[in-house]
Amino acid sequence: MRVALFVTCVNDTLYPDTGRAVVTLLRRLGVEVDFPAAQTCCGQPQFNTGYRRQAEPLMRRYARAFAGYDHIVTPSGSCAAMVRDNYPRMGRRARAEGRGGHLAELAEEVVPRTWELTEFLVDVLGVTDVGAYFPYPVTYHPTCHGLRLLRLGDRPQRLLSQVRGLELVPLTGAEECCGFGGTFAVKNPAVSSAMGDDKAGHIRRTGAPVVCAVDNSCLMHIGGILGRQGAGTRPVHLAEILAATEEQPYGGPR
Amino acid sequence: MSGRTHLGMPSFPDASRTSTRNTTLRANLGHATRTIRGKRDRAVAELADWDRLRAAGAAVKDRTLRHLDHYLEQLEERVTAAGGRVHWAPDAAAARRIVTDLVRATGEREVLKVKSMATQEIGLNTALRQAGIAAYETDLAELIVQLGDDLPSHILVPAIHRNRAEIREIFTTRMGDWGRPAPEGLGDDPAELAEAARRHLREKFLRARVAVSGANFMVAETGTLVVVESEGNGRMCLTLPETLISVVGIEKVVPTWQDLEIYLQLLPRSSTAERMNPYTSTWTGTTDGDGPREFHLVLLDNGRTDTLADTVGRQVLRCIRCSACLNVCPVYERAGGHAYGSPYPGPIGAVLTPQLRGTGTALDASLPFASSLCGACYDVCPVAIDIPEVLVHLRERVVEGGPATVRGTRTTIRPAAGHAAERAAMRAATWLLDHPGALRSGQRLAARTRRLHPRRLPGPGAAWTATRDLPRVPAESFRDWWRRNRPEEGTDR
Ligand code: SF4
Numbered sequence: 001m002r003v004a005l006f007v008t009c010v011n012d013t014l015y016p017d018t019g020r021a022v023v024t025l026l027r028r029l030g031v032e033v034d035f036p037a038a039q040t041c042c043g044q045p046q047f048n049t050g051y052r053r054q055a056e057p058l059m060r061r062y063a064r065a066f067a068g069y070d071h072i073v074t075p076s077g078s079c080a081a082m083v084r085d086n087y088p089r090m091g092r093r094a095r096a097e098g099r100g101g102h103l104a105e106l107a108e109e110v111v112p113r114t115w116e117l118t119e120f121l122v123d124v125l126g127v128t129d130v131g132a133y134f135p136y137p138v139t140y141h142p143t144c145h146g147l148r149l150l151r152l153g154d155r156p157q158r159l160l161s162q163v164r165g166l167e168l169v170p171l172t173g174a175e176e177c178c179g180f181g182g183t184f185a186v187k188n189p190a191v192s193s194a195m196g197d198d199k200a201g202h203i204r205r206t207g208a209p210v211v212c213a214v215d216n217s218c219l220m221h222i223g224g225i226l227g228r229q230g231a232g233t234r235p236v237h238l239a240e241i242l243a244a245t246e247e248q249p250y251g252g253p254r
Numbered sequence: 255m256s257g258r259t260h261l262g263m264p265s266f267p268d269a270s271r272t273s274t275r276n277t278t279l280r281a282n283l284g285h286a287t288r289t290i291r292g293k294r295d296r297a298v299a300e301l302a303d304w305d306r307l308r309a310a311g312a313a314v315k316d317r318t319l320r321h322l323d324h325y326l327e328q329l330e331e332r333v334t335a336a337g338g339r340v341h342w343a344p345d346a347a348a349a350r351r352i353v354t355d356l357v358r359a360t361g362e363r364e365v366l367k368v369k370s371m372a373t374q375e376i377g378l379n380t381a382l383r384q385a386g387i388a389a390y391e392t393d394l395a396e397l398i399v400q401l402g403d404d405l406p407s408h409i410l411v412p413a414i415h416r417n418r419a420e421i422r423e424i425f426t427t428r429m430g431d432w433g434r435p436a437p438e439g440l441g442d443d444p445a446e447l448a449e450a451a452r453r454h455l456r457e458k459f460l461r462a463r464v465a466v467s468g469a470n471f472m473v474a475e476t477g478t479l480v481v482v483e484s485e486g487n488g489r490m491c492l493t494l495p496e497t498l499i500s501v502v503g504i505e506k507v508v509p510t511w512q513d514l515e516i517y518l519q520l521l522p523r524s525s526t527a528e529r530m531n532p533y534t535s536t537w538t539g540t541t542d543g544d545g546p547r548e549f550h551l552v553l554l555d556n557g558r559t560d561t562l563a564d565t566v567g568r569q570v571l572r573c574i575r576c577s578a579c580l581n582v583c584p585v586y587e588r589a590g591g592h593a594y595g596s597p598y599p600g601p602i603g604a605v606l607t608p609q610l611r612g613t614g615t616a617l618d619a620s621l622p623f624a625s626s627l628c629g630a631c632y633d634v635c636p637v638a639i640d641i642p643e644v645l646v647h648l649r650e651r652v653v654e655g656g657p658a659t660v661r662g663t664r665t666t667i668r669p670a671a672g673h674a675a676e677r678a679a680m681r682a683a684t685w686l687l688d689h690p691g692a693l694r695s696g697q698r699l700a701a702r703t704r705r706l707h708p709r710r711l712p713g714p715g716a717a718w719t720a721t722r723d724l725p726r727v728p729a730e731s732f733r734d735w736w737r738r739n740r741p742e743e744g745t746d747r
Contacts (some may be wrong), residue, residue, distance in 0.1 A: 007732050009687065013697050014725050016732035035736045040687040046680055048627060050649030054684040061688055089643070096565070148629035177584045181626025188624060189717035190271040194280075194588040195626070196722070224722030 003033045004066050006074040006114070009041035015216045021243035022075050022117060025132075028245075029125060033073070038065035044082040049183045052090060056103060059087055063106040072113050073120045075239045077146030077214045080116035085149050087111060116146065117239055118155040118214060128158045133246045135165030137208040140238075141199070141222065143215045144177050156214060156238055163241060169208040173198070180221035193225070200225040203233055212238045259377050260405065263595035265620040270589035279590050282417050287581045293527030294578060294634070301523070311520045312638040314513045315572035319562060325474040325507045326553065332477025336539025338549040343501075345556050346376035352552050353378060353466065353499055354385045360497050362387070362464045368481065368488040369393035370468025371575060372501045372554050374406065374597035375610070378466070389466065390432070390458050392487040394451050401428040407591025407599060410525050410577040415590055418442040429454050455487060465491040465546075469502045470574070471517060472551075475510045478538040479551070482521060482531035489535045498537070498546035503554050505562075505571040517574055520636035524576035557610035563659035566647040570605050572637040577602075579631035579641060585624055594621065601631035605644040612660065613652050619670040622648035653677060690733075697731040704729065 003026065007019040019035075026033045042062055043055030062083070066072045074080050088111060091104030121127055140160060146152040160168050179185065179195025199222055203211045209232060213219050216237055223235035236250070244250035263269065273279060298304050318325055330340040341356075343349035349372075357365055365382065367373065367389050379389045379400075391400045398413035399406050402424040406412030413421070422442040429436045434454045440446060467488065469479040479500055481488050492498060508514055522528045540549050562568050580586050580600030591599035595617045596607040604621045613619045622645050631641040650656060653676065655669040669677070686692050700707075704727040710719040718724070730738075 009693075012732045013700070014727065016728050016730060016735055019732035020735065035732075035740075037733065037737070038690060040690055040693055043684075043687075046684060048646060048649075049676075049680065050622075050646065050651075050653040051677070051680045051684075052646075052650050053654070054680050057684060057688045144626070144628035144630075148633055175630075177626050177628035177630070179584070179626060181628070184623065184626045186715070186717050188267050188270065188585070189720065190267065190274045191585050191588050191624075192626070193721040194274045195584050220725050221722060224718075224724065227723035228721060 001031065001071065002069045003031050003071045003073060004069040005033050005035050006039055006042075006062075006066065006072050006079065007035065008074060008076045008079045010217055010220075011075060014220070015237065018075050018216055018237040018239050021237065021239040022073065024248075025130060025239060025243040026073070028243075029121075029127065029130060031125070034069070036065045036069075042079045042082045044079060044086075045182055047082065047086055047090070052093065055086075056090060056094065056100065059090060059103065060106065063110050066110065066113070070113065071115060071120065071124060072110070073115050073117055075117045075214065075237060076216065077116050077143050077150055077152065078217060080114055080119075081145040081149035083114045084111050116150055116152065116214060118152055118159055119150070121159060121242075122155045129162035130159065130242050132163040132242045132244055133165055134163050134241045134244045134250060136210050137167040137169050137206075138210045138212055138236075138241065139169045139171045139203060139206040139208040140174070141171060141178065141203070141211055141213045141218065142174055143213050143218045146214050147175060152214070159242060160212075160238070164246075166241070169206045171206055171211075172202045174202075178218050178222050180218050182217070185221060192221075196221055196225045200229060200231065204229075204231050208233070210234050210236050210241075212236050212241055214238050259380055260595045260597070263617055265616045266589070266593055266595070266624045267620060269593035269595065270624075273590040273593050274588050276590070278417070279415055280588060282415055283587050283590060286411070286414050287587050290527060290581045294524060294581065297523040297527040297529065300529070301519070307516060307519055308636055308638055311516050311574075311636055312572055314508065314516060315637055316569075318507060318509055318513075319505065319568060319571055322504065322507070322559075322562065325509055326504055328474040329472055329477055329507055330553075332474065333539060333549075333551050334477075336477050337541075338477065338539040338551055341550060341552045343552050343554045343556070346554075349376045349501060349552055349554050349556065350378060350381040353501060354381055354387070356497070356499050356550055357382065357387050357464055357466075358385065360464050362497075364388045364390065364458075364462055364464070366458060366462040366465040366491045366495060367391050367396075368465065368467035368491045369396045369412070369483070370466070370501060371409065371597055372468045372503050373466060375503075375556065376501070376554065378501070390455075390462070392455055392458070392491055393483070394448065394485055394487070397451055397455070398424060401425065401432060403428075405592055406597060408577060408580060409575050409598065409600070409602070410580075415592070418444065418447065421447055425450055433457060459487075459490045459494055462491075463495050464497045464499070465495040467491060467498065467500045469500055469506060470521070471514055472502060472507045473509075473511055473514055474507050476538055478511075478536050480514065481533075481535045482518070483533045483535075484526060484531065486533045489533050492535050492537055493545050495546055497548040497550075499550045499552065501552045501554055503556075504558050505573075521574050521576050524574075524578040524634065524636040557612075559662065560659040561609040563664075564609070567605070567609050567644055569639050570602070570609060570644055572639055573602055573606065574637060575602075576636055578634040578636065582630040582634050583625075584628065584630070585626060589624070594624070596621075601625065601641045601645075602639075605639075605641055605648065608648050608651075613648070613667070613670055616672075619652045622646075622652060694731070694733055697733065700727045701729055701731065
């Protein structure tokens with residue numbers, strides 16, 4: 001089984017600990033994981049802001065960088081959703097416009113091989129107990145793309161519930177958007193902050209010292225607000241929790 | 255008298271900067287939408303075949319839209335055969351003119367109104383007032399908006415942004431100017447407020463000889479119009495006056511009564527979380543001794559056939575105006591309906607308004623961006639309109655321009671003003687991301703200078719750092735860490 005890590009541009013640049021955690025975790029589960037260095041970004045920021053044509057070279061790059069791997073695993077729900085939901089759409093649009101006909105085939109080719117991390121663990125590897133140890137109360141924020149585009153369902157919670165020492169604290173209004181939305185946060189700062197404030201308030205009221213999610217972009221926004229409020233709650237990517245063990249406890253700074 | 259319009263309103267980000275700070279508005283909206291959300295979920299969960307019903311609702315609308323010309327002609331023929339008259343209005347100005355002339359011809363100076371999105375869309379009340387005709391809204395929430403010299407902020411509950419105390423205040427101070435005043439010592443109990451409105455409206459129902467309505471559906475096979483409502487005031491307007499004028503968007507046609515059955519299940523559960531609408535009224539032409547003597551149907555295009563010509567955007571014409579997407583929208587809940595500057599607020603407004611009005615103004619060009627693309631609207635939509643897909647499609651039209659149909663002619667739209675810098679930045683980002691070596695150099699530079707990074711940014715980034723801390727750039731990117739640990743693997747291509 002040839003497995004490639006799609007670390008995503010945000011994790012690569014700002015959250016390398018998350019990428020390292022995925023590598024640690026998958027190795028522990030006996031999966032040898034590769035990092036094709038030709039990868040960069042799935043093109044989601046371009047696509048979602050209306051620059052569809054600018055996302056096309058990045059889609060081509062993605063398909064080429066990950067050619068030959070059985071599975072492509074990413075610790076980002078929104079990037080997995082970009083590939084699964086929007087690549088086929090981009091392919092269809094390009095074909096309808098009478099150009100880039102091969103984009104549609106590229107999309108068909110990468111979609112079934114692309115997995116968000118928790119899907120890969122639960123659906124492909126068939127595990128929910130990954131042998132992790134994380135002795136803290138944790139609240140889980142299900143991100144919009146994980147929830148509504150990927151339909152991750154309770155996969156993340158099932159994984160978390162098997163982590164030794166971890167107490168999963170329910171979050172009020174969990175299914176509501178945190179207000180990040182990529183360039184939305186910059187184009188509509190007032191509404192984005194208002195949504196983020198409400199989300200941060202719900203998180204603080206859980207009393208849990210840690211909030212986790214399957215997407216660092218959302219955590220960056222939520223963490224940025226919690227930080228500005230001086231709250232002690234720490235955003236941690238789910239992969240870093242699952243990678244922690246008694247021998248190698250969680251230590252990544254955020 | 256209510257004369258406000260949406261003309262000249264600020265862009266969505268500007269309007270929402272003010273509205274998000276209005277704590278009363280946020281509280282009123284948050285409370286109302288949370289309540290209805292929970293109820294809708296329960297009402298929908300009762301039906302085991304909801305997904306199939308939803309798919310059928312989408313399919314029937316799509317099929318009808320594909321053959322819209324045929325069904326509209328059939329409708330016109332049946333309405334005419336039943337004693338009604340059909341008028342075609344290509345745009346808002348034509349529709350206003352047709353209705354005004356029809357009212358003038360009756361010699362009346364007052365009309366009753368059944369809550370109608372189409373007449374809001376064309377700005378009918380203002381046009382009638384300019385022609386010396388008073389239009390009285392009869393829907394309770396619409397009455398509150400009219401008396402308060404306000405604009406509607408929700409499709410179904412136009413006064414959702416008002417609480418009981420505010421409504422009591424509006425009734426006490428304004429009812430007298432419009433007709434029967436509010437009773438002395440009016441309290442803010444809902445039943446008391448409803449009773450005051452009932453008495454105020456009753457005298458109008460008994461007096462009026464002309465009514466103007468919209469319709470939720472038009473059944474082509476019999477030429478029948480359908481209105482569903484909760485209060486029964488609409489039914490009064492549809493039956494008591496001598497002349498009835500219905501202004502309806504052309505997309506509201508359904509082929510048969512059997513098709514209607516789908517929507518009469520989808521609509522109430524999605525909008526008011528009820529199994530069935532309290533009042534469902536249907537009217538077909540005229541009948542001697544029963545209901546209006548004269549019936550006019552004004553079929554409104556106003557950008558709808560242009561929308562139909564757009565392969566991605568046309569799905570928006572499936573909308574049955576249930577307002578479920580508003581009630582689940584986190585952006586609508588914080589910004590409020592007025593920020594959308596249109597009778598159609600919320601997610602549906604963000605995709606419908608720029609298609610009906612174009613993206614020429616700063617406000618209309620900002621609407622497709624008024625969403626975090628969280629997808630909640632798509633999930634609840636009873637006719638499965640992929641609102642996020644259309645939002646992104648319209649964003650492309652704003653930032654890059656492209657082909658579109660305007661007044662029946664295929665044209666190439668130019669990008670909206672003010673996106674040149676963003677476009678350049680996106681192109682640069684794509685170039686960088688298509689060159690991993692350059693990306694790596696950029697990452698290294700950022701890592702080396704990490705101690706110098708400011709905590710607050712100038713320019714567009716200021717919007718981020720006004721309320722949020724920036725993440726710290728790590729000492730080493732993942733890419734570099736990987737390479738340091740596995741020098742033998744991986745090459746940039
Ligand atoms: S878009 Fe869908 S959810 Fe929104 S009002 Fe229309 S039918 Fe209802």
